[in-house]
Amino acid sequence: MDFFQSIDWMQLLRCFVVGGLICIIGQILIDKTKLTSARILVIFVTTGVILGALGIYQYVIDFAGCGATVPLLGFGANLAKGAITEAQNSGLLGAFIGGVKASAGGIAAAVFFGYLASLIAKPKIKKQ
Amino acid sequence: MKSIDTKKEYLDYVDQKSPNSPILKNCFNAFWVGGLICSIGQIIFDFCQYKGLDTTSSSTIVSIILIGIAAFLTGLNIFNKIGKFAGAGSLVPITGFANSIVSPAIEYKSEGYVMGVGGKMFTVAGPVLVFGISASVIVGIIATFFV
Amino acid sequence: MTKIGLQTIKLDSAPYILETSSIVGPKEAEGPLAKYFDQCLEDEFWGEKTWEKAESKIIKENVSALVAKSGIASTDIDYCFAGDLLNQCISSSFGLRETNIPFFGIFGACSTFAEGMCLGSTFVDSHAASNVICATSSHFCSAEKQFRFPLELGNQRPQSAQWTVTGSGAVILSNNNLGKPCPRITYVTPGKIVDMGVKDANNMGAAMAPAALDTLITHLKDTGRKPSYYDVIITGDLGYVGKEILTELAETKGYNIKNNYDDCGVLIFDKEKQDTHSGGSGCGCIATVFSGYFYQMLKEKKINKLLLIATGALMNSTSSQQGESIPGIAHAVAIENLDN
Structure with a gap:
C-alpha cells in the first residue's frame, strides 16, 4: 500500500498526455502519408536519435517520464545517449558499443520473447 | 463529369474517389491507448524506483516488461485486434517494436525454426535496428571528436 | 471460331x-x-x-x-x-x-x-x-x-x-451438354494490359478499373452490342472504390452501366458487418461468386445474358517495393442461355 501512496499522480497525468500526443503524431503519419508501419517506426527511432543527440529529448523525458521513454522516440534517444556517454568514456570504441549497450535489454527481450512466442503460438486469421 | 484521359487526371480523380480514414476517431483512440501504455510503463518505473533501483535499470525493466506483455498478447492473437483499434497508439510505444518482431516469427514458423523464425523475425523490425543503431554510431563518432 | x-x-x-x-x-x-x-x-x-x-x-x-x-x-x-x-x-x-x-x-x-x-x-x-x-x-x-x-x-x-x-x-x-440446358460461352475478349500509374497497393480497385473499362468498351464495340444487351455485367474484384470509378468512367465514354453492373468483391461480403473495407478480392472472388451464385441464376434463367469481366493487378511485392506502378488487366467472357 505504501507504493500506491507514493505514486505521483501529476507525473502520471503528464506521462499519459505526452505519450498520447506522440502517438497522435504517429497516427497522423499513418492516415495522411500511406507510410507502412515499418517506415513509421524507422522515422520515430531516427528522430529519437537526433533529438537525443541534440539534448532536446532529455527535457521531454524530465517532464513526462515514461510518456517520453516508452515511445520509440525514447528508444532512439536512449541509443544516442548511450553512444555519447560511452564515447566520452572510452573514445571511438565507445561510439560503437554505447548505443546497443544502452538498449540491449529491450532488443534481447524482443528477440527472446519473439522466439519463445513462435514456439508456442500458431498463426491465426484476423477476424475483422 | 469530363472525360479522363491522362495518367495525371486519373490519379487526381482516384485521390478524390478514395475513402479517407476516420482520422479524428483514429487519433482519439491512438491518444488514449498510447497514453495508457506509457502510464503502465510509468507505474512499473515508479515501482522499480520504490524498490530502490536506479533510473537506467528501471527504464530497462519497463522496456522488457512491456515487450514481454506485447509478445504474449501477439502470441494470443490479441495484439492485432488492439492494433486495429488503436493504430499508432500501440505501434509507436515499444510494444509496436515487439509486435513487429514477434508477428513474423510466428507467421514464418511454417518455414522452419532457423530460416523461418530466425531469418524472417526481422523482416518488419529490422530497419528500426539498422537505422537506430547506425544513427547512434554516427552520433557516437561525432561525440568522440567534437564534444 | x-x-x-x-x-x-x-x-x-x-x-x-x-x-x-x-x-x-x-x-x-x-x-x-x-x-x-x-x-x-x-x-x-x-x-x-x-x-x-x-x-x-x-x-x-x-x-x-x-x-x-x-x-x-x-x-x-x-x-x-x-x-x-x-x-x-x-x-x-x-x-x-x-x-x-x-x-x-x-x-x-x-x-x-x-x-x-x-x-x-x-x-x-x-x-x-x-x-x-x-x-x-x-x-x-x-x-x-x-x-x-x-x-x-x-x-x-x-x-x-x-x-x-x-x-x-x-x-x-x-462441347456436350449431356441433355441438360446449360449456359454457353458465345464470345471472349482477352484484354490488354493497362497502367494508369496507380502505385498504392492498398487501392487495387483504382489500379484495375481502367483495364476493366478498356476491355468492356472493346467488347461492346467488337460485338456491336450495347451495355443494356446484358442482363448483368459483373467485374471480378474492383471493390466499392473500383466499382464507382468504372461506372463513372464508362459514363464519360458514353456507356451507361448503372443499372445492370455489379462487382463480385462488393457482393461477397457485407461491408458494414464484416468490416472488409472496399470489398473482396483475389482469384477466388469472381471464381466462387460466379460458380456459386451467378451460375445458379443462369440455370434458373433469372439471368440469361451475362458479361463476366475478371480484373487482375499484375504486380508483386518486389515491384511495389521498387516503386513501380500497378499494371491492370481484364478479360471478358460473354455467357448466354441460348436454348430457350
Whole structure:
C-alpha cells in the first residue's frame, strides 16, 4: 500500500498526455502519408536519435517520464545517449558499443520473447 | 463529369474517389491507448524506483516488461485486434517494436525454426535496428571528436 | 471460331458451361452469398499445417467435387487450366498434381479465372478438347503473408484496402451438354494490359478499373452490342472504390452501366458487418461468386445474358517495393442461355 501512496499522480497525468500526443503524431503519419508501419517506426527511432543527440529529448523525458521513454522516440534517444556517454568514456570504441549497450535489454527481450512466442503460438486469421 | 484521359487526371480523380480514414476517431483512440501504455510503463518505473533501483535499470525493466506483455498478447492473437483499434497508439510505444518482431516469427514458423523464425523475425523490425543503431554510431563518432 | 473486331473471339459452337463447384472459407460463409456455395469451411487451415497447404487442399477438393458432380469421368477431362496468387502458382500445381489431367498453370492475378475460361473455351471450340476444367483459388492468409504483413502484426488496413477471398471456384467447359440446358460461352475478349500509374497497393480497385473499362468498351464495340444487351455485367474484384470509378468512367465514354453492373468483391461480403473495407478480392472472388451464385441464376434463367469481366493487378511485392506502378488487366467472357 505504501507504493500506491507514493505514486505521483501529476507525473502520471503528464506521462499519459505526452505519450498520447506522440502517438497522435504517429497516427497522423499513418492516415495522411500511406507510410507502412515499418517506415513509421524507422522515422520515430531516427528522430529519437537526433533529438537525443541534440539534448532536446532529455527535457521531454524530465517532464513526462515514461510518456517520453516508452515511445520509440525514447528508444532512439536512449541509443544516442548511450553512444555519447560511452564515447566520452572510452573514445571511438565507445561510439560503437554505447548505443546497443544502452538498449540491449529491450532488443534481447524482443528477440527472446519473439522466439519463445513462435514456439508456442500458431498463426491465426484476423477476424475483422 | 469530363472525360479522363491522362495518367495525371486519373490519379487526381482516384485521390478524390478514395475513402479517407476516420482520422479524428483514429487519433482519439491512438491518444488514449498510447497514453495508457506509457502510464503502465510509468507505474512499473515508479515501482522499480520504490524498490530502490536506479533510473537506467528501471527504464530497462519497463522496456522488457512491456515487450514481454506485447509478445504474449501477439502470441494470443490479441495484439492485432488492439492494433486495429488503436493504430499508432500501440505501434509507436515499444510494444509496436515487439509486435513487429514477434508477428513474423510466428507467421514464418511454417518455414522452419532457423530460416523461418530466425531469418524472417526481422523482416518488419529490422530497419528500426539498422537505422537506430547506425544513427547512434554516427552520433557516437561525432561525440568522440567534437564534444 | 472467328476473330471479330480488335480483340474479340466469336465461338461458333458456343461451348457449354456444364457444371461448376465452389468452396469458400468461414468469413465468406458469413457473407450474403453463403447459401449459394457448395461447401463452406469452418476454419482456414482445414486440418493442414500451413496456409499454403490449406489453399492447395481447397482447390484439390473443389476440382474433385466438380468432376464428381458433373457425371463425367475424370479420364474424359482433356485439359485443366488453373492458377492462383502464390509464387509460381504452387496452390494449383500442388493441389492438382494427383489428378492425372494435362495441366496448364496460368497466371493473370485475379483475372486468372476469366483467362482460363478464354483459353478453355477456345480449346473446346476448336475441337482441341471435348471437356476442360478451369479453376482458381486464393486464400486470405497465404496472400497476406506473401503480399503484405504477418497476420499478427497490429496494423490498420486503409479504407481502400480489399479482403482476399478464401476459396476456390471451378467450371467444366464442354462441347456436350449431356441433355441438360446449360449456359454457353458465345464470345471472349482477352484484354490488354493497362497502367494508369496507380502505385498504392492498398487501392487495387483504382489500379484495375481502367483495364476493366478498356476491355468492356472493346467488347461492346467488337460485338456491336450495347451495355443494356446484358442482363448483368459483373467485374471480378474492383471493390466499392473500383466499382464507382468504372461506372463513372464508362459514363464519360458514353456507356451507361448503372443499372445492370455489379462487382463480385462488393457482393461477397457485407461491408458494414464484416468490416472488409472496399470489398473482396483475389482469384477466388469472381471464381466462387460466379460458380456459386451467378451460375445458379443462369440455370434458373433469372439471368440469361451475362458479361463476366475478371480484373487482375499484375504486380508483386518486389515491384511495389521498387516503386513501380500497378499494371491492370481484364478479360471478358460473354455467357448466354441460348436454348430457350
